[in-house]
């Protein structure tokens with residue numbers, strides 16, 4: 082690793098997180114590099130291996146050793162896509178940075194349009210939005226619908242068609258990197274940033290090779306990160322439910338006292354059981370919501386690094402001519 086050997090500042094950086102993508106790397110580069118070459122811009126391609134157990138790193142090493150614009154980064158273990166994107170963004174030196182998936186679901190042919198929107202229309206963030214989400218399992222499709230609905234209601238962000246395929250101007254990249262959270266939600270954070278935005282649309286292609294490695298639990302965890310980092314409304318729900326039950330308890334209390342003093346026999350055993358069950362579950366539910374926020378605070382308070390880089394490979398730019 083030799084940082085001094087980096088070529089002079091590229092105009093465009095492309096960041097791609099890769100986890101178990103050995104089946105896609107060759108076709109990815111075969112599609113992407115020709116597109117980048119047609120642009121009248123110097124570029125660097127930052128490929129981040131997110132601790133893949135397969136041959137992803139061997140392939141990246143080989144490609145980075147032979148191609149001067151490729152910088153291969155290896156994380157010490159699987160830190161997750163969000164952290165891998167962050168690693169790439171922190172390494173990127175370009176005046177604009179494009180982030181995209183490595184399974185060719187984000188078509189590289191859109192890149193010239195993104196660069197055009199950035200350069201000619203002055204967009205500071207160009208978002209590629211999905212018009213079609215691509216084939217997915219029913220659970221993922223349904224889960225995503227519910228998640229985006231809740232996030233939209235809680236935070237006001239409508240990002241149901243957003244993807245991680247974006248171009249960020251240097252200003253936006255620096256602003257994003259100044260956001261200190263350990264748990265990232267890239268799509269939400271770029272929305273939060275503001276800046277002048279343009280959208281372009283694409284249909285998600287089917288995955289080129291391999292399989293999607295996100296488990297349902299990982300998606301759920303990212304959803305919880307998103308919700309807890311963009312809204313505190315769930316905490317107010319707890320208060321609201323408490324208030325509602327307080328009002329209800331005044332009414333029920335008065336009625337019970339009235340029955341007692343008017344000498345009517347109280348046969349309220351069922352009511353007692355039902356109330357206990359309802360209140361018990363509401364309390365647990367509320368504790369769960371509070372616990373979720375505490376867990377996030379705990380993770381943030383530890384301030385651990387988001388990822389650890391073990392290797393960084395880039396061919397020294399001794400041979401001029403190629404860009």
Ligand code: UDP
Pocket residue numbers: 097098099100101102131159160161162165181182183184186292293294295
């Ligand atoms: N990815 C990653 N780390 C992970 C999981 C995925 O870097 O722990 C990468 C993966 O290699 C791909 C991108 O993130 O380039 C999107 O992942 P995937 O295709 O599995 O997600 P989906 O398209 O199903 O949302």
Ligand code: MG
Pocket residue numbers: 182184186288293
């Ligand atoms: Mg994919």
